[in-house]
Amino acid sequence: MRWIDTLEAAAAEKLPEPVHRYFRQGSAGGVSVGEATAAWSSYRFRPHVLTDVSTVDLRTTALGTPIDVPIMVAPTTLQRQADPDGESAMAAGVAAAHSVLGVSSNAGTTFAELGAVGAPWWLQIYVVKNRDATLRMLDKAVEGGARAVILTADTPVVGRKEDDGPSVWEVIPDGQLLANLDENKYADGDLGKADDLTPDVIGWLTERTGLPVVVKGVLRGDDAKRCADAGAAGVIVSNHGGRQLDGAISTAHALPDVAEALAGSGTELYVDGGIRRGEHILAALALGARAVFVGRPALWALTVGGSAGVTRLIGDLGEELEHAMRLVGVPNLADLSPDLLDR
Ligand code: FNR
Numbered sequence: 001m002r003w004i005d006t007l008e009a010a011a012a013e014k015l016p017e018p019v020h021r022y023f024r025q026g027s028a029g030g031v032s033v034g035e036a037t038a039a040w041s042s043y044r045f046r047p048h049v050l051t052d053v054s055t056v057d058l059r060t061t062a063l064g065t066p067i068d069v070p071i072m073v074a075p076t077t078l079q080r081q082a083d084p085d086g087e088s089a090m091a092a093g094v095a096a097a098h099s100v101l102g103v104s105s106n107a108g109t110t111f112a113e114l115g116a117v118g119a120p121w122w123l124q125i126y127v128v129k130n131r132d133a134t135l136r137m138l139d140k141a142v143e144g145g146a147r148a149v150i151l152t153a154d155t156p157v158v159g160r161k162e163d164d165g166p167s168v169w170e171v172i173p174d175g176q177l178l179a180n181l182d183e184n185k186y187a188d189g190d191l192g193k194a195d196d197l198t199p200d201v202i203g204w205l206t207e208r209t210g211l212p213v214v215v216k217g218v219l220r221g222d223d224a225k226r227c228a229d230a231g232a233a234g235v236i237v238s239n240h241g242g243r244q245l246d247g248a249i250s251t252a253h254a255l256p257d258v259a260e261a262l263a264g265s266g267t268e269l270y271v272d273g274g275i276r277r278g279e280h281i282l283a284a285l286a287l288g289a290r291a292v293f294v295g296r297p298a299l300w301a302l303t304v305g306g307s308a309g310v311t312r313l314i315g316d317l318g319e320e321l322e323h324a325m326r327l328v329g330v331p332n333l334a335d336l337s338p339d340l341l342d343r
Pocket of ligand 1: 022023074076105124239240241243272273296
């Protein structure tokens with residue numbers, strides 16, 4: 001059995017049941033989470049033969065940061081449940097793999113601690129009703145060395161989870177969430193998600209931080225175009241791991257429309273959701289993504305193997321991608337194109 005496929009069961013042995021459930025679950029009826037991986041596996045390749053694939057190069061850049069493989073780690077909450085050092089351990093694993101880490105604004109680790117690890121990292125932000133609270137967090141992220149802001153745009157309200165047991169929020173100890181927000185300063189309502197955001201927020205975030213802004217949660221070409229026109233440096237095709245609108249289209253199937261809308265715009269295109277194999281990454285890159293993000297696999301790897309587990313996960317997926325590129329007959333990332341897929 002592939003090591004990656006053993007991770008979730010091994011993590012389940014170590015995690016409290018509500019935490020394991022929280023990591024794995026989708027929203028509502030679980031339709032989107034359930035079909036994400038199968039959607040990637042539904043693509044069929046049209047491989048080239050008789051091309052020289054003796055040297056495969058997986059190196060690229062993400063918003064100017066060099067990365068060894070086009071595989072990055074998505075922002076996820078509650079990493080201190082996976083490893084006592086939480087986001088710092090995740091960052092160490094990502095640094096050793098020479099990749100980039102997305103860090104949740106819910107992080108239980110201060111951005112100063114995280115920055116000290118030395119991994120390139122992007123702050124994921126939920127803009128909350130009180131803009132001052134958002135700005136303070138952004139300031140801390142800039143001080144901690146964040147290189148970009150990921151604006152999560154698919155969460156005007158939080159997706160409904162149907163728990164058949166105590167919810168994770170009933171069992172986790174204090175101090176594992178929101179280490180970068182002085183919660184006591186604000187009334188509860190202040191920290192609720194802003195549900196009145198428009199593309200103007202992209203310019204506001206860019207100006208206030210001086211960092212490039214990547215919009216996460218885009219599933220339509222017309223929205224991607226609105227983001228690009230408003231100054232987004234990047235777009236992440238994502239349905240939040242099936243945790244927001246249940247029944248939202250699979251990212252594997254949303255990607256072509258978004259890629260077409262962004263062609264020639266200079267806005268970098270990324271994708272996440274259900275990506276578990278080298279062949280899935282190959283399909284994503286062929287469809288126009290510059291790199292992919294993985295969410296749950298990184299949580300399982302961190303739980304099971306700490307930072308070394310995260311490094312191995314990225315390394316193993318990179319090896320699978322390299323192998324698949326040899327078999328599809330294309331040795332360079334730049335030459336991967338939609339024509340490799342039977343559509
Ligand atoms: C997430 N995700 C997420 N996204 C975000 O923008 N901010 C967040 O705080 C979180 N938190 C979070 C917690 C957990 C437990 C999961 C599983 C996911 C979504 C995440 O960034 C990403 O979009 C998906 O996880 C990608 O799908 P896969 O790789 O998990 O299938």
